[in-house]
Amino acid sequence: MAPHTTLQAPATRKLAGYEFYREVLGSPKYVVAPMVDQSELAWRILSRRLGAQLIYTPMINAKMFSSPSSTRYRLSAFNLPNTEEGHPSLDRPLIVQFAANDPAQLLASARLVEDRCDAVDINLGCPQDIAKRGRYGAFLQDDWELIYQMINTLHTNLKIPVTAKFRIFPSIEKTVQYAQMLERAGAQILTCHGRVREQRGQNTGLASYAHIAAVKRAVRVPVLANGNILFHADIERCLAETGADGVMCAEGQLYNAALFVGEGSSPLSTILSHSPSTPAPTPIPAMHALSTAAHPPHTTLAQTYLSIVLHPTLKTKPPLSAVKGHMFKLLRPALGRPGMEDLRERTGRVGVGGGGGRSRGEGGGDGMWWAREFLDIVWEVEKRMEADASAALPAGHTIQTLTATDPATGLDILPHWLAQPYFRVAKEKKEVVEVEAEVLVVGEKDKGVTRSPLVLDGIKRAMVAHEAREPESVLVA
Numbered sequence: 001m002a003p004h005t006t007l008q009a010p011a012t013r014k015l016a017g018y019e020f021y022r023e024v025l026g027s028p029k030y031v032v033a034p035m036v037d038q039s040e041l042a043w044r045i046l047s048r049r050l051g052a053q054l055i056y057t058p059m060i061n062a063k064m065f066s067s068p069s070s071t072r073y074r075l076s077a078f079n080l081p082n083t084e085e086g087h088p089s090l091d092r093p094l095i096v097q098f099a100a101n102d103p104a105q106l107l108a109s110a111r112l113v114e115d116r117c118d119a120v121d122i123n124l125g126c127p128q129d130i131a132k133r134g135r136y137g138a139f140l141q142d143d144w145e146l147i148y149q150m151i152n153t154l155h156t157n158l159k160i161p162v163t164a165k166f167r168i169f170p171s172i173e174k175t176v177q178y179a180q181m182l183e184r185a186g187a188q189i190l191t192c193h194g195r196v197r198e199q200r201g202q203n204t205g206l207a208s209y210a211h212i213a214a215v216k217r218a219v220r221v222p223v224l225a226n227g228n229i230l231f232h233a234d235i236e237r238c239l240a241e242t243g244a245d246g247v248m249c250a251e252g253q254l255y256n257a258a259l260f261v262g263e264g265s266s267p268l269s270t271i272l273s274h275s276p277s278t279p280a281p282t283p284i285p286a287m288h289a290l291s292t293a294a295h296p297p298h299t300t301l302a303q304t305y306l307s308i309v310l311h312p313t314l315k316t317k318p319p320l321s322a323v324k325g326h327m328f329k330l331l332r333p334a335l336g337r338p339g340m341e342d343l344r345e346r347t348g349r350v351g352v353g354g355g356g357g358r359s360r361g362e363g364g365g366d367g368m369w370w371a372r373e374f375l376d377i378v379w380e381v382e383k384r385m386e387a388d389a390s391a392a393l394p395a396g397h398t399i400q401t402l403t404a405t406d407p408a409t410g411l412d413i414l415p416h417w418l419a420q421p422y423f424r425v426a427k428e429k430k431e432v433v434e435v436e437a438e439v440l441v442v443g444e445k446d447k448g449v450t451r452s453p454l455v456l457d458g459i460k461r462a463m464v465a466h467e468a469r470e471p472e473s474v475l476v477a
């Protein structure tokens with residue numbers, strides 16, 4: 001049962017609910033999700049340049065972060081001494097997310113970052129085995145008393161607001177009661193991931209917008225909807241169906257960092273050239289001619305990300321694992337293709353036992369030799385992609401004629417030099433789809449057939465098993 005403790009007034013007045021959402025956060029509609037090893041500072045910088053309006057840090061373990069002896073963990077989770085993470089001119093609006101099951105540890109951790117972010121979020125949604133073992137995330141879903149105490153402790157004692165990200169229950173009624181309990185406890189933004197705890201891995205499936213809509217109707221604080229966003233057009237559809245204030249996106253944004261850039265927006269080169277620290281991407285006629293603002297060449301995104309990682313003034317460098325994860329996801333449309341095995345393997349080998357083209361002694365003296373190795377790989381991918389795009393251009397192809405349809409899902413498969421979502425189909429369908437998709441690659445689509453991403457609706461989309469993660473080793477193997 002939800003506790004009904006009377007709320008104490010916070011020691012100092014802080015903005016709450018919509019006042020906080022509008023005045024401090026600027027009414028964000030496009031939100032990048034908390035992602036372990038993926039929503040790190042360099043990715044956040046790239047994401048903001050590409051339209052993200054609010055970003056969450058990866059989940060931080062409150063028990064470790066609050067322990068003064070975990071110096072290394074602290075520095076890697078949120079680097080306070082470098083002063084870059086959460087800096088007002090570089091990394092805001094920012095919400096720092098914690099995984100916790102102890103109000104005192106959570107408060108101690110939150111206090112360390114309260115001057116460096118706009119709010120602190122509690123992870124109530126992680127369904128992974130590690131969360132089960134550590135008793136946090138979605139495995140707290142049944143202990144409402146504890147959740148109430150954690151939220152209320154921050155609400156009462158912290159200078160900044162507390163927010164919560166949670167998964168739904170199978171029943172809409174219970175989900176609504178749960179959300180109302182979170183609100184009563186003091187959460188000032190609720191992010192509703194429209195999947196139940198068991199929807200993970202091969203069972204991920206679709207998020208329920210009906211649950212999110214019911215939550216939105218039942219609470220007074222802003223609600224962010226999470227789930228099912230693969231293409232830009234999905235965003236408006238999600239907002240219309242759920243009534244939510246904004247969408248939070250994870251995987252779709254990792255595969256296409258330009259997800260929030262609508263088709264009507266400036267081309268990517270214009271957006272990126274606004275930043276003095278990033279050289280405008282080299283114009284590459286064929287690939288850019290056969291691209292769109294929402295689906296730029298993935299090599300351009302990868303190069304821009306690496307230029308942020310390697311920027312001499314950036315002190316808070318991401319770990320190799322994060323950068324490798326981004327490379328595999330961004331470049332997937334290329335690296336997943338036949339004939340790209342060499343670069344796929346080379347990407348996997350970077351930093352492993354001295355593998356890759358560069359050695360530790362080479363380049364820069366900043367210890368980032370492996371990031372330069374990724375850059376070399378991206379240049380090689382770009383050369384091959386440009387050759388493919390050049391071959392398509394004289395034949396008079398357009399994006400439309402080069403866009404195929406995934407036979408199992410009805411989703412668009414864009415030319416393989418463009419950033420785009422990666423969707424997996426349910427296990428039993430997988431073999432058939434992979435074979436058919438192979439036949440449908442570039443140029444095979446019927447000319448004149450135009451479709452919108454709204455084809456995602458209905459039964460075709462229900463086949464999509466949108467896994468939360470895929471180990472990179474799968475791609476390397």
Ligand SMILES: Cc1cc2nc3c(=O)[nH]c(=O)nc-3n(C[C@H](O)[C@H](O)[C@H](O)COP(=O)(O)O)c2cc1C
Nearest residue numbers: 033034035036058059123193227228249250251468
């Ligand atoms: C690589 C990766 C890391 C994630 N890490 C976190 C995390 O640290 N905290 C969290 O609450 N959710 C985490 N998630 C879940 C996402 O925030 C999001 O709820 C989920 O992926 C559904 O959104 P999507 O359909 O847009 O991918 C992670 C997801 C991915 C793909």
